[in-house]
Amino acid sequence: MERGELLYEGKAKRVYRTDRPDRYLVEFKDEATAFDGKKRGTIADKGPLNNRISAYFFALLERAGIPTHYVETVGDREMLVQAVTIIPVEVVARNIVAGSLSKRLGLPEGTPLSQPVVEYYYKRDDLGDPMINCSHVVALGLATAEELHRMRELALQVNQVLKEHLEPKGIVLVDFKLEFGRVDGQIVVADEISPDTCRFWDRATGEKMDKDRFRRDLGGVTEAYTAVWRRLTGEEPDV
Numbered sequence: 001m002e003r004g005e006l007l008y009e010g011k012a013k014r015v016y017r018t019d020r021p022d023r024y025l026v027e028f029k030d031e032a033t034a035f036d037g038k039k040r041g042t043i044a045d046k047g048p049l050n051n052r053i054s055a056y057f058f059a060l061l062e063r064a065g066i067p068t069h070y071v072e073t074v075g076d077r078e079m080l081v082q083a084v085t086i087i088p089v090e091v092v093a094r095n096i097v098a099g100s101l102s103k104r105l106g107l108p109e110g111t112p113l114s115q116p117v118v119e120y121y122y123k124r125d126d127l128g129d130p131m132i133n134c135s136h137v138v139a140l141g142l143a144t145a146e147e148l149h150r151m152r153e154l155a156l157q158v159n160q161v162l163k164e165h166l167e168p169k170g171i172v173l174v175d176f177k178l179e180f181g182r183v184d185g186q187i188v189v190a191d192e193i194s195p196d197t198c199r200f201w202d203r204a205t206g207e208k209m210d211k212d213r214f215r216r217d218l219g220g221v222t223e224a225y226t227a228v229w230r231r232l233t234g235e236e237p238d239v
C-alpha cells in the first residue's frame, strides 16, 4: 500500500492517504505530549508498542461485534484503517475516579464509581479540549442525536469488553478515551486504544501501566507499555 499525502499530524500519530480512496495509513510516533502540549517528550518504542496494542484491542472489539476502523497491521509502526471522517468529540468512559475527574469533583483517585461515567470533550486543541454535554454536541452540530446515542452505547460496550478481557490478566481498566468516525453511514471506533489513551492499573500492586507514568514523571514508561503487551499476549514484543 503506497503512502500518499499527509492528511493529519497529531501529537502521537500521522495519518496518510493511500492509493485506495477507502483506506488511510496511520503511523504511530514515539513523541508524547501531556497537559495540552505543555509537556513534551519521547518515549522509546512507544509507536511500535501502541501500534501493536491498538491492533490487539481493535481485533478484540471486532470479535465482540463492535465496528472499528482497523483493517490490518502493515508495518512496525503502521496500521491500515478505513478512511473515516472523525467526529470532533472525545468520549471518555470511567470506572474509577482518576485524573481530571478527581480534580474536578475533589474525589480521591481510586474511588470506585457505582456505574460507568461517560463524558464528552470537544476535540479542539486551541481550546484545550473543553468538556461539553450532550446538548452542546447536538446544538453545535458535532454529531446528530442518533449518532451521539450510538457513540454512548458503543463506549459502554467497549468498556464492558475491555474490562472483562483485562480482569483475568491482572489489569484494572480505570478509564479510557475513544474517538469515533463516520463511514458508509455507520459509526465506528477510530483513533487508537493504547496506554496513551487508557488508564491501566496493576490489580495486585496498584502500579500505573499507562501514560500517567509520563505525565507524572514516574519513570519506567516503556517498561510499563511493554508489560501491558506481555500481560495481553504472554509474549515479549518484537520491537
Ligand code: C5P
Pocket (backbone or CB within 6 Å): 090, 092, 098, 099, 100, 101, 129, 175, 176, 177, 196, 197, 198, 199, 211
Ligand atoms: O485527563 P482525564 O482524567 O480526563 O483522562 C481520562 C482518560 O482519557 C484517560 O485514560 C486519558 O488517558 C484519556 N485521554 C486521552 N486524550 C485526551 C484526554 C484524555 O486519551 N485528550
